[in-house]
Amino acid sequence: MKRNRIISWFLLAGLLFAGCKKYLDYQPQGAVAAPGLTSPTAVEGLSTAAYAGIANDWWDAPITSNWEWSSIRGGDSYKGGGGLNDQFQMDRYEQFYLVAPDNNGAGDFGFPGAWIRAYGAISRCNAALRALNAISDADFPNRKSRIGEMHFLRGHMFFFLKVMFNRIPWFDETLTDAQIALVPNTMSSDSLWYKIEDDFQTAVNDLPTTQAGEPGRANQLAAKAYLAKALLYHAYTQDNQYTVTGTDMAKLNQVVSLTNDVINSGMYSLQPDFAYNFLDGHDNGPESVFAIQYSINDGTQIGGRLSMSTSLNYFGGAPQYGCCAFHIPSQELVNAFSTDVNGLPKFDTYNNVALTDADLTTNGVNMDPRVDHTVGIQGHPFKYNAALPYDHSWERDNGDYGGFGTMKELQLATCACFKKLGPFYGTSVNMDVIRYADVLLMQAEAQIQLGNLNAALTLINQVRARAAAISPLVKNTDGSNPSNYKIDIYKPGVNIVWDQPTAFKALQWERRMEFAMESPRFFDLVRWGIAEPTLNTFFATEKLRHSFLANAHFTHGRDEYFPIPQEQIVFTNGLYTQNPGY
């Protein structure tokens, strides 16, 4: 009995004091604790994750495609979907109505979500840069290139934030996370552009001219093109009311110089067929300077890292799709494709009448051929498939949004690149961030502002000439053209007076036609300082065609940028200053 007692007490005492600390030491499984990320493999992994970061979005708050931010707000398109209440926040964006920092508590993840996703991508770049700064070139031979790439990706995301929100907190990898939380958004617009340009300049300095076997990575020419893009935006100086007060010649000269490097490199060219830019099988082609890489059947959960930012944009009534019919080309955009007897844009009269199905036929009004790459029109080949003509029955809400369908970001349901995920759709076709046509037109724009009208003419005509080469892919089954194509290059003294105002107007028009529905439109209008007149003119006529636009109105000095999300102001204890007007 006595022995039992002694044993028990020893047992208890032993349990009390032995090995407590070790027993409670539970280590993470399948994870890497922060200090462990120093090996070359880990550093490479962090930079790969940063690439994934710029593509990690969803249709609710895209950071890849700007259709929600720039296309439906730039007059190129309507929101679409199943009525005004379907994704009502986009209706508010489109009509510039009731857009509030907190969206009136309506639970909108739209622009607040884009803020979070863009900064999420930036944090991945900074995490990679911290690791890259700590490792030696000897241990990690790709170090210099990766540093350049991370600066490129960070510049890319800050550029997005800049055109979305204007006044944003900027920081780099030298700040700790705790310090980042204390960075206000008081940096001037001018300084922000310099910071973004610095990132691209570092990328230019550090990047190799090519990334052999890895076209998904940024290279030096992509960095030059993006730097030119940032400089072009920066060159239009804006006051606090977003009124353009002038153009910065030095920056425009840099744009010319940088774009020349890209053009003269011989590495890029226009796709022979405009269609290839929007078709599977042509990813990372000669025109693609930098693109978001998508993939399919890659072992990920939903069957691929697919282009989900545009996944709402398939047609509601088409049996092969079934949902959701967002991003509908506007009547005004379709009208803008019409050309005059010379095959040039009808700059002043294009919108006098609304083109109907009857106008858009082989023998109808003169049209820029790019319309059939961009807009689904009744009876015209859909997505280069003559056997499958676009049909009004595919439209989901033909009461509010009927007439046309979007096409560039869509793929045929039969494409191997296509996947249907319930009501949503994705493809593995890349999304170009900068394609070569953009490089040409960026330089053209700079040359016009610099007064070099002839240089600009050559560039614009290069783009128009490609458009004029009618694609064999857009023929009807009988070989005829679906629309009555009529397009020509600008011939000063022959079909146009090529003075500065006309050249600029032609440039603006060319950008719209070339990139219609690819969503640079609203950002272009704000850059040029013409968003207010352009959009209110658009609403004035368009509301007569679509009554849902009755309340739409653009307010200059406010609507050029989204509000800073209220939640971000609250999370920083009021550190951020709200944009004017909100």
Added chain:
Amino acid sequence: MRKLQILLPMLLLALFSLAQQKIITGKVISKTNGEALVGVSVQAKRNTVTTDAEGKFSISAAVGEILNFSFVGMTPLKVKITSSTSNLNLVLEESNIDLNQVVVTGYKSEKKVDLTGAVSVVNLNDIKNNPVSSPMLALQGQVPGLYIQTDGSPTGANGAPPVIIIRGVNNLNGLGNLNSPLYVIDGVPTIQYQDFANINTNSIASIQVLKDASASSIYGSRAANGVIIVTTKDGGSSAAEKVHLQFSSLATWQTEKPWQEPVLSSTQRGEALWRAAVNDGSDPNTISTSSIYQYQWNNDYTNPVLNNVIVAPYVGGDSLEPSASTNWQNALFKTAFITSNDLAISAGNKTSGLLIDLGYYNNNGLMQFTYYQRFNARINAHTTAFNGKFRFGENMQLARTSQVNSTTDVGGDAVGDLALTLAPTIPLYKTDGTYGGPVGPGYSDRNNPVDMQYLNRWNTNNLFMAYGNVFAEIDIVKDLVFRTSLGFDYSEGLVKLIKQIGDEGPVNSFNSMLEQETKEFTFTWTNTLTYNKVFGKSKLNVLLGLEQVKDDYSTFGAANTNFAIQDVNYFQLSSGSGAQTVNGSATGYRLLSQFGKVFYSYGDRYLASVTVRRDGSSRFGTNNPYGIFPAFTLGWRINNEDFFKNVTAVSNLKLRAGVGTVGNQQIGNLAAYTLYYANYGTSNPAYPLWLNTGTAYDLQGVNTGTLPSGFVQTQLGNPNLKWESTTETNIGVDYGFLNEKIFGSFDWYNRNTSNILIQPPVPGAVGEGQLQWVNGASKNTKGWEFVLGYRNRTPGGLSYGITTNASHWVDKITALPEDVRAAYPGDPNHSIIGHSQFSIFGYKEIGIFQNQQQVNAAPSQPGAGPGRLQYADLNGDGKVDVNDQTWLGTTLPTLEYGIRIELNYKNFDFSVFGSGVAGKTGFDPVKYMNSFIDTRNNYGPGVLNGWTVQKPTSTPALSILNLNNENRTSNFFYVNASYFKIRSVQLGYNLPATMAKSIKMEGLRIYVAGDNVLAFKNKDFESKDPERANSFALWPVPTGFTIGINANL
């Protein structure tokens, strides 16, 4: 010889007395299980006997005397002897008020009279014979301070645990299962609700709810949300070596029909849309629903007259899909049929006991293509050795549940919602027999809910659980007992997720299958030493203990796509021909605790106890793994004082007071670490798709195949984390009057929780994976609860009882870091501090603008106009904007109450139970559906009564544009959600013992019952059932009818 001299006259006297007396014989059985009761004290005027092993007794008594029958745990019974009395067959009822009841409260048992904390002992009779899948669901409203919120699904929350909270919510984790109480089943602690839910009620010996910190602090770290202690039967208390069979069976039919909400027919919906378009000034024939509805009307926007609504003959122009007027509630729901069978076999003698309990529960689903099925078994055994000095045994519960739950449509809307909101023009079936769907212009992208359930019908959730312990007790020396218990809790879940190619609308273009397995093993080793000693009038109990908990959790999943044949038998992982993926992960935690308790009582009057527990948890990293949780209580049994002896009306009076501290560790297992994960994109199939946080990227531009992948930060560590702790003061009184005819208790408490574990939102600029757990906030909860009962028996033999309980609590946040406040209701001018975390913050609606003059005279409000809701300009700045919001109430009730009435007459018993809540503000989805309209959904008939110039009503004018933003949070549809429900009515009949015997049974009871028969609510709340208030995504709570038997062999 001397003795004989004394005895002899006594014997004579006795014989003399007997001449006036008669012998009464009889048998006493338990009402609960019909078993013979051994050792019941039968007291006559002059003598006392006890019942034998068969429950029989024989006693002499005179006519006119009263026999008193009493037994521990049973309500005493008095029977008057009449000239005709000879054989008495009596049934004793279990009592929840018996003062000598022994209850388990923390590693040891104590008498209920000695309790000093706030402990509720559940009356098991009240929760039996209930057609629910878990004893927890039957406890709703029965225990003051225990709040349970469920829906009508078989498990109470569509496969998930129902909301179970004790005395409100202590921390800021909301109503989820992070506030789940700690269950201690046969001494083994667990926070797994399923371990409790899968116990057959028939095998439960007792349930105690420890509510205050002084009572629960012995369980330390995980006791912050209260403790529910369950002890199961062991079959061994009986002295008779007899095998008992106890069989219970019931059948229930459930219907949701009485709770269906009216919605518009196809034509009515068209009429509402017409009115809305006309109000908006839009042409009703060109709005987005114009492909469904065309109108003949007078085209006069000032005096509109609708002549005819023309419904398009086909949905989406598909000749196979003619337009209908479907009531989706009728299509989605059906009558559920539930059967529950439970057979318990027990045997035992003085040294050993065995209980085998087998159960089968089947609910074939209130919703189409759902079911819930459970097999369970319990095997408890114990025996002794060395003259009873060494006792050992085991308790084991095995359960397998299988269920198909309700699902969502492909876009994520719950089918329950769709049953109300899907357009009625869509037919359930097309003419070719396939499911109808919303294809075509004018329709939303939501799916046919019945089709969704059909496609979901093979998606079973299977769970296998084994739970229990093996224990040994040794009497080391007299009064000193060592006990060791190895507890185990194993669960294995297998979820099958088959996505099929569907007939209808936007569903997948390919099929896929995922099998996801989860395994969790928790091992608990508890060692205690107890010392019980009585010195004169003093009683001393000492407890010392050690406990180690080791929990490991892992997941494994595999998926495949492209199955050539869509058949349940074909869906096996190897049969798919597409891309295969696998996933897997592991996590776990460790706890190490030491504890002790000293209880001292003097003269059965003064009671005191001290508890200390020290807990270490792996979740808090290395800096602060330990927390110390002390408690101190005092009790005073006033009725045992000499000066109180004469107050006969008071049969029990005890004052209790206690202060205690308990801890909480409900954070992620690895919250202390900063972690990076490789997230290729397969890691968590349950992850919302839109939370796109992958690390893989197609750098090579090859479009397919295995991608390069990296690492991303997923959380920010905090090595300084420490225990969240709750300190609570409880003052209570237990009372009984008139020999316990009136009984009950009252408790008041005040609890403060500090160092609450929160995860503050971070500025987006900081980036991904920066959320961090910190000890940040404080909360206060105050409340009271009482039980008050009365029971009596009329001379005519009718016994009756009424028991009421109520509990009230108010919680408020007392400290909250500035940067976290945005995650809670309120704004910079209205801080949540001082308010409940369940507060609703929004606008005050003050009526409908009747004309433009009123609009002009009112503070400016964007979107205002005649027929539109007016909101109050609360800050008086002349405009209605975000700064005009205020507190509108709380979603958690502040008062819960229950009432039970029981009647017993001869062989019949009858009971009614009702419970309700008050002080709750809730979203009223029916008010919303009756007031607002859009082009996607269907609405309630109330919209036909929308405001117009011609007919000004109190319903807002219909509008599709909603320029006044009327779906903003306001008291227009956040209204008083108080309710009272008659939850059950039961009528039972006990076969007379002689008849039972003739069919070789010891007892047989048959009963019929009705569940959820009636609800009372505030008239502001338009939904029929406020309990299902906030969302139709929850299952309706059905009305049920049950017949059942309880048999004892």
